[in-house]
Amino acid sequence: MAQTAISVSDFSFRYREAKGYAVRHLSFEVEEGGFLCVVGSNASGKSTLCNALVGLIPHHFRGKSRGSVRVFGESVAERSVAETSSEVGFVFQNPFNQLSYTTDTVAEELAYGLCNRGVPRDEMERRVIEVARAIHLEGLLDRNPLELSGGQVQRVALGSTLILNPRILVLDECTTQLDPLGSEEIFDIVKRLNSDGMTIVMVDHDMERVARCADTVLALERGNQVALGTPREVFGDEHITDHGVDVPDYVRITRALDRAGLAPGEVELTEEPTVDRVREALGR
Numbered sequence: 001m002a003q004t005a006i007s008v009s010d011f012s013f014r015y016r017e018a019k020g021y022a023v024r025h026l027s028f029e030v031e032e033g034g035f036l037c038v039v040g041s042n043a044s045g046k047s048t049l050c051n052a053l054v055g056l057i058p059h060h061f062r063g064k065s066r067g068s069v070r071v072f073g074e075s076v077a078e079r080s081v082a083e084t085s086s087e088v089g090f091v092f093q094n095p096f097n098q099l100s101y102t103t104d105t106v107a108e109e110l111a112y113g114l115c116n117r118g119v120p121r122d123e124m125e126r127r128v129i130e131v132a133r134a135i136h137l138e139g140l141l142d143r144n145p146l147e148l149s150g151g152q153v154q155r156v157a158l159g160s161t162l163i164l165n166p167r168i169l170v171l172d173e174c175t176t177q178l179d180p181l182g183s184e185e186i187f188d189i190v191k192r193l194n195s196d197g198m199t200i201v202m203v204d205h206d207m208e209r210v211a212r213c214a215d216t217v218l219a220l221e222r223g224n225q226v227a228l229g230t231p232r233e234v235f236g237d238e239h240i241t242d243h244g245v246d247v248p249d250y251v252r253i254t255r256a257l258d259r260a261g262l263a264p265g266e267v268e269l270t271e272e273p274t275v276d277r278v279r280e281a282l283g284r
């Protein structure tokens with residue numbers, strides 16, 4: 001049986017200067033090898049939850065916490081951020097927050113975390129090349145990290161996390177600076193890592209992609225957990241949009257076909273079955 005990778009139990013957090021709680025009574029688990037997508041409108045608490053999963057809450061962001069966040073059974077509040085980050089890699093929403101600002105080249109930036117862990121030089125070089133190849137950074141290794149485009153910095157941020165080979169990868173809207181092709185490339189990499197056994201927690205606004213990737217969807221609204229289930233359970237609930245949660249276009253199309261009596265049936269989440277239903281509606 002798979003081990004529990006993440007266990008969040010009745011977790012609430014209020015930032016020190018804030019009036020209200022940023023997240024309230026969150027409770028869910030992620031099995032090792034699972035793929036959880038966190039969705040919700042702006043300010044719904046997605047980044048706050050990510051900060052809690054990697055221990056930045058309560059160690060970096062001060063405030064009032066309740067309940068618990070555990071990673072492989074260990075409470076993040078009772079361990080240092082360094083200990084938690086040996087198992088949980090985090091790719092920030094703003095990739096510029098992730099740069100060390102102490103290195104002269106992308107290669108050094110990628111190796112930065114390995115240096116801190118005392119990895120031997122030849123292994124470090126091997127891993128830099130391996131990661132650079134995986135996320136198409138080979139041509140940038142000699143460049144200054146501060147002279148890159150936003151999308152390039154986003155790849156470097158992902159690379160500097162992947163190089164540490166975390167058991168859990170938390171991605172907070174990690175492709176906002178990338179063009180559609182660049183984003184898809186990153187998601188293909190993330191999906192491959194997940195197939196190889198890495199546990200993924202991903203915040204994303206692209207619901208078609210969420211429906212394709214996630215085994216579980218957690219929806220937040222103003223800090224509250226409003227849905228938790230498979231993509232079909234969450235997006236198939238016709239009231240989910242009342243909570244500011246968008247749904248894949250395929251859901252809207254197939255629901256409209258069902259309501260109009262043109263192609264009755266359950267909602268679909270992906271392209272192929274939706275095309276079949278449109279064909280059915282057109283009588284071909």
Ligand SMILES: Nc1ncnc2c1ncn2[C@@H]1O[C@H](COP(=O)(O)OP(=O)(O)OP(=O)(O)O)[C@@H](O)[C@H]1O
Nearest residue numbers: 015017018022040041042043044045046047048049
């Ligand atoms: N450092 C902070 N100090 C005080 N309040 C904060 C801080 N960071 C976030 N908040 C507040 O907590 C709430 C949740 O914010 P959070 O950044 O977690 O939302 P989000 O779902 O990630 O939003 P977005 O989609 O815009 O990234 C918001 O009301 C926000 O103003």
Ligand SMILES: [Mg+2]
Nearest residue numbers: 046047048093
């Ligand atoms: Mg955010």
